[in-house]
Amino acid sequence: MAVGNVKFPVMHAVPGIQLGTTNAGIKQTERDDILWVEMHGQATCAAVFTQNAFCAAPVVVARENLQKNPKYLLINSGNANAGTGEQGMQDALASCIAVADLAQQKPEQVLPFSTGVIGERLPIDKLIAALPTAQKNKQEGNWHKAAHAIMTTDTFAKGYSKKVEIAGHSITITGISKGAGMIQPNMATMLGYIATDVVISQENLQKCLSEAVDQSFNRITVDGDTSTNDACVLMASGQSQLPELQENTKKMRAFQQAINEASMHLAEAIIRDGEGATKLIKIQVKQAINASEAVQVAKTIAHSPLVKTAFFASDPNWGRILAAVGRAGVHQLDVNKISIYLGDVCIVERGACAASYTEEAGQRIMNQEEIDVIVHLGRGDVSQQVLTCDFSYDYVRINAEYRT
Amino acid sequence: MAVGNVKFPVMHAVPGIQLGTTNAGIKQTERDDILWVEMHGQATCAAVFTQNAFCAAPVVVARENLQKNPKYLLINSGNANAGTGEQGMQDALASCIAVADLAQQKPEQVLPFSTGVIGERLPIDKLIAALPTAQKNKQEGNWHKAAHAIMTTDTFAKGYSKKVEIAGHSITITGISKGAGMIQPNMATMLGYIATDVVISQENLQKCLSEAVDQSFNRITVDGDTSTNDACVLMASGQSQLPELQENTKKMRAFQQAINEASMHLAEAIIRDGEGATKLIKIQVKQAINASEAVQVAKTIAHSPLVKTAFFASDPNWGRILAAVGRAGVHQLDVNKISIYLGDVCIVERGACAASYTEEAGQRIMNQEEIDVIVHLGRGDVSQQVLTCDFSYDYVRINAEYRT
Numbered sequence: 001m002a003v004g005n006v007k008f009p010v011m012h013a014v015p016g017i018q019l020g021t022t023n024a025g026i027k028q029t030e031r032d033d034i035l036w037v038e039m040h041g042q043a044t045c046a047a048v049f050t051q052n053a054f055c056a057a058p059v060v061v062a063r064e065n066l067q068k069n070p071k072y073l074l075i076n077s078g079n080a081n082a083g084t085g086e087q088g089m090q091d092a093l094a095s096c097i098a099v100a101d102l103a104q105q106k107p108e109q110v111l112p113f114s115t116g117v118i119g120e121r122l123p124i125d126k127l128i129a130a131l132p133t134a135q136k137n138k139q140e141g142n143w144h145k146a147a148h149a150i151m152t153t154d155t156f157a158k159g160y161s162k163k164v165e166i167a168g169h170s171i172t173i174t175g176i177s178k179g180a181g182m183i184q185p186n187m188a189t190m191l192g193y194i195a196t197d198v199v200i201s202q203e204n205l206q207k208c209l210s211e212a213v214d215q216s217f218n219r220i221t222v223d224g225d226t227s228t229n230d231a232c233v234l235m236a237s238g239q240s241q242l243p244e245l246q247e248n249t250k251k252m253r254a255f256q257q258a259i260n261e262a263s264m265h266l267a268e269a270i271i272r273d274g275e276g277a278t279k280l281i282k283i284q285v286k287q288a289i290n291a292s293e294a295v296q297v298a299k300t301i302a303h304s305p306l307v308k309t310a311f312f313a314s315d316p317n318w319g320r321i322l323a324a325v326g327r328a329g330v331h332q333l334d335v336n337k338i339s340i341y342l343g344d345v346c347i348v349e350r351g352a353c354a355a356s357y358t359e360e361a362g363q364r365i366m367n368q369e370e371i372d373v374i375v376h377l378g379r380g381d382v383s384q385q386v387l388t389c390d391f392s393y394d395y396v397r398i399n400a401e402y403r404t
Numbered sequence: 405m406a407v408g409n410v411k412f413p414v415m416h417a418v419p420g421i422q423l424g425t426t427n428a429g430i431k432q433t434e435r436d437d438i439l440w441v442e443m444h445g446q447a448t449c450a451a452v453f454t455q456n457a458f459c460a461a462p463v464v465v466a467r468e469n470l471q472k473n474p475k476y477l478l479i480n481s482g483n484a485n486a487g488t489g490e491q492g493m494q495d496a497l498a499s500c501i502a503v504a505d506l507a508q509q510k511p512e513q514v515l516p517f518s519t520g521v522i523g524e525r526l527p528i529d530k531l532i533a534a535l536p537t538a539q540k541n542k543q544e545g546n547w548h549k550a551a552h553a554i555m556t557t558d559t560f561a562k563g564y565s566k567k568v569e570i571a572g573h574s575i576t577i578t579g580i581s582k583g584a585g586m587i588q589p590n591m592a593t594m595l596g597y598i599a600t601d602v603v604i605s606q607e608n609l610q611k612c613l614s615e616a617v618d619q620s621f622n623r624i625t626v627d628g629d630t631s632t633n634d635a636c637v638l639m640a641s642g643q644s645q646l647p648e649l650q651e652n653t654k655k656m657r658a659f660q661q662a663i664n665e666a667s668m669h670l671a672e673a674i675i676r677d678g679e680g681a682t683k684l685i686k687i688q689v690k691q692a693i694n695a696s697e698a699v700q701v702a703k704t705i706a707h708s709p710l711v712k713t714a715f716f717a718s719d720p721n722w723g724r725i726l727a728a729v730g731r732a733g734v735h736q737l738d739v740n741k742i743s744i745y746l747g748d749v750c751i752v753e754r755g756a757c758a759a760s761y762t763e764e765a766g767q768r769i770m771n772q773e774e775i776d777v778i779v780h781l782g783r784g785d786v787s788q789q790v791l792t793c794d795f796s797y798d799y800v801r802i803n804a805e806y807r808t
Contacts, residue, residue, distance in 0.1 A: 052730040054727055083756055118724065118727060119722060318523055323458055323632050326456040399717075
């Protein structure tokens with residue numbers, strides 16, 4: 001049910017970043033479910049994590065270890081190790097110790113990540129038993145396998161890869177992500193791993209990632225549910241010949257732009273694979289007083305089950321969009337200043353159905369696989385965009401059958 | 405797909421309140437779609453309205469006329485007269501004038517209400533043409549017909565009726581409501597009409613209704629969508645022999661209690677008829693610091709599509725409930741103090757799966773048609789309850805096919 005072009009791209013290896021996958025039989029026995037990532041000794045690593053108060057055990061450990069110069073990531077799919085209490089913490093720590101033993105490094109240099117069912121104990125023995133194979137399989141060229149190993153209910157592997165020239169040096173940016181439910185702004189939403197070969201301090205890398213995530217992964221939503229586990233990691237192996245990137249430079253801005261683009265692509269891929277999605281919806285709210293109210297209106301539309309089912313039905317039921325704007329809680333909203341567009345078709349002007357609107361024109365847009373909803377609030381000059389998908393029978397089916 | 409016992413009760417007539425219905429062919433031609441309500445000259449009338457900024461034209465008119473001693477209600481189903489701009493206002497006003505002409509009263513004494521499709525013009529000529537028949541049909545015994553005339557996607561008519569003894573006098577409380585989608589706390593959620601025969605000032609009646617609605621209609625949610633139209637009205641015909649109810653008296657408290665009970669029953673009926681609902685879910689959040697955070701947590705659980713689809717599947721996927729609590733945005737939530745129960749089964753204690761929990765025990769509760777979810781936050785002593793329903797294939801079907 002993926003929306004649009006979701007072909008897996010050619011993935012350029014990133015010098016100094018090796019990936020190894022294998023099947024540990026955590027939930028399924030058919031495909032790889034663990035991913036070992038090993039960074040060059042000179043690498044720096046940044047990460048952002050879920051804001052859910054019930055964050056999973058591996059998130060607690062990874063957040064802690066992020067400050068300790070991590071060189072290894074261990075990701076498993078099939079089990080989230082969330083809601084597992086003290087046992088879950090012990091299991092997450094045990095997985096770090098097992099990686100460290102094999103790599104002859106310290107456990108604090110390992111960031112663990114888990115995704116899958118909440119509330120069941122991580123089968124730590126199976127995971128540890130599979131680690132030597134994952135380590136042995138490590139290669140710089142394993143991005144395609146890596147993208148598959150982190151999938152849960154995803155229907156396609158999500159990748160991005162680009163060579164970018166900065167100041168005469170070619171650098172590489174390659175990344176993977178996974179969704180596909182429990183996707184909601186404010187991180188906590190998915191797993192994303194982006195690698196590059198630039199030389200950059202951990203501090204500057206962290207700033208770069210935060211900016212990129214704020215404009216991408218934090219602006220997508222499938223169902224408004226923020227998960228307990230999810231995280232986005234940006235690794236810089238330091239193997240490029242480009243001199244170290246410094247703050248507030250033209251080079252840094254070029255790098256930031258490239259990371260933003262990678263993040264946006266990987267975030268959009270998650271929405272294209274939203275559980276049961278048949279349509280990609282871009283909601284742009286313009287003429288807001290500030291970003292906060294623009295996002296608030298966009299999210300209210302994006303989370304409305306009535307709006308999402310209308311998109312599924314290709315029904316230009318603009319009244320539901322209008323009702324969502326009206327209940328978004330914007331202070332002193334003057335509905336008479338609002339206009340709403342579906343693509344290039346004006347559906348609402350001055351708070352009511354546009355005089356020029358015809359059902360045929362609305363239907364033409366609704367029949368498209370990718371739809372822009374543009375809301376003009378008539379209050380200011382700030383714009384924000386949120387991506388979402390429609391709500392289908394398959395969303396219910398996937399989530400009603402997930403554990404069975 | 406209604407949940408539980410939804411038999412329409414025997415409806416006691418309320419002296420001084422007459423109801424007349426007929427078919428105006430607004431959307432359907434098969435059943436009555438307009439309701440004329442006429443109150444005794446001594447009646448008082450209170451109402452609460454949607455908080456959606458895009459409130460419909462009849463809401464604007466009714467809110468204005470509420471202060472002008474209204475004696476008539478005119479309700480139509482099939483068309484919401486919302487998102488209809490200036491034309492919609494003219495149509496709403498024209499309907500009041502038409503009622504006033506027939507009744508030989510002032511248009512300001514009419515409160516108009518509409519429910520149905522948003523954004524299409526109200527067929528005002530059809531509506532006006534049907535008014536004489538609705539007026540002619542008025543009787544005190546027409547509550548059953550009235551309950552049917554206000555239905556939209558409802559699958560059963562919703563009624564409540566009780567005779568209550570206060571200070572030796574028997575008073576009557578009879579009411580009807582309709583849902584069933586776009587149901588979300590903060591009013592704006594449904595139509596409800598409750599009538600009684602007590603003598604009470606408009607001011608005291610309004611206070612009574614506000615308290616009742618806050619504990620009932622504002623604590624239910626089907627899909628989180630707050631509609632543009634909905635309203636709840638409490639009429640007191642003044643025909644009882646009970647002396648006028650005064651504030652802060654034992655009699656007033658008894659009356660308040662009876663109105664609370666009626667409101668709760670009519671609100672719960674809306675959830676039992678939630679679009680596609682197969683289960684009634686009562687979410688109780690206890691040990692909160694204040695009502696606001698308790699409602700916040702309860703609503704976050706109630707609105708989670710992942711939680712709702714798990715209920716539909718009878719899947720004791722308590723991890724999704726836990727994740728919803730974690731993302732509810734409670735400041736400094738200590739997850740280690742949280743316990744969660746499904747009915748009498750403890751599923752989470754100290755923030756993790758309860759040691760005593762078994763899948764069988766969870767499954768036993770999930771198989772029930774009515775399920776209690778109880779969350780102990782371990783922060784204070786305030787409790788709040790929100791009612792919701794599950795999320796099924798039929799929810800998607802109903803809302804994807806609504807206009808076609």
